[in-house]
Amino acid sequence: GSGAPPSRGYAAGALAALAEGSAEAQAAIAAEGGILALTRLLGEGRPDACRRAATALAHLASHSAGHRAEATRAGAVPLLLRLAADPVASTQGQAEGAHALSCLTWQCADSQAALVAAQGVPVLVRLVQAGAPQARSHAAVALCNLAEGGPTQRA
Numbered sequence: 001g002s003g004a005p006p007s008r009g010y011a012a013g014a015l016a017a018l019a020e021g022s023a024e025a026q027a028a029i030a031a032e033g034g035i036l037a038l039t040r041l042l043g044e045g046r047p048d049a050c051r052r053a054a055t056a057l058a059h060l061a062s063h064s065a066g067h068r069a070e071a072t073r074a075g076a077v078p079l080l081l082r083l084a085a086d087p088v089a090s091t092q093g094q095a096e097g098a099h100a101l102s103c104l105t106w107q108c109a110d111s112q113a114a115l116v117a118a119q120g121v122p123v124l125v126r127l128v129q130a131g132a133p134q135a136r137s138h139a140a141v142a143l144c145n146l147a148e149g150g151p152t153q154r155a
Helices: 006-019 023-031 034-042 047-062 065-073 076-085 091-104 109-117 120-130 133-148
Strands: none
Touching (some): 006 023, 006 047, 023 034, 023 047, 034 047, 034 076, 047 065, 047 076, 047 091, 065 076, 065 091, 065 109, 076 091, 076 109, 076 120, 091 120, 109 120, 109 133
């Protein structure tokens, strides 16, 4: 299929802009089911919509352990891995996927375990080795988060 209509991608972009740096907006987006909606949008395949949804999830996860856990329960980790690893995705899409993964795996054992279970370590290593500069740095942060997560999260 052709994925979500373009307007859904624009809505994800608007949510990303609202969530950036505003704890109040982040809480409101999460309270209204935004994390699940953004995760579903990641799975619908339209590249711009996926990139914008990843950006919004990164902002939502960056300062809230609860939002990280909710995104993980919603299934965001394997979808973000798919975006980060997609050779057809723009370098910006790969970078945003890796950025969201770095935010989700920060001090969140469930997200770290989901990343390992989804075979994410080799994907992140490949990005560090051969990705665009932004994707490399975000993938490296996600790998550091795994390394700091303790022995149960090691691949």
